[in-house]
Amino acid sequence: MIVILDFGSQFTRLIARRFRELHAFSVILPGNASLAEIAKLSPHGIVLSGGPASVYDTGAPRPAAGVMDLTVPMLGICYGMQFLALEAGGTVEPGTVREYGKAMLSAYSGALFAGATGEFQAWMSHGDSVTALPDSYTVSASTSDTPVTGIEDSSKKRYGIQFHPEVVHTPQGIK
16 A cells, blocks of 8 residues: 655656556545544555645645654655655755756666666656755765755655656656
8 A cells, every 4th residue: 555645746646557557556645634544544655746836835735744754665756855855854945957858867776776777768847956965865866957866765764756757758667
């Protein structure tokens, strides 16, 4: 069971579909679903989706109180990655380059990228970027325009990616 918290991404349903293709049941809940609602599903993991907001905006969407204290693995995609970084003490700022479209990942490592090989295309759709990592995180991927394309805190099983692995434009996304 994977819970996908939807922060307004145009790809949220596609994220759920990709999990189902991997034979994992997934449920989409609103980004602010209560801790009780999430806990009753006993998820094995949580995905924080992308979305059009900026994490530093007043009233930006965020998970309900207590959700980030859960000990299940979490994957942040785009906005979700930025939220993970900000929540753990990192910095997110407007990017110097707004990316929409393909980017080439040639530098990547860590648990999240196990199985990926060689340089591969990844689909970007963001205007903000993580500019300073939280203390416990490491950079696990980068592109020429986005030095922090992937982040990881393996001790807490927190992972983030700036790109969208769920779209067909990221050919190795299923891996």
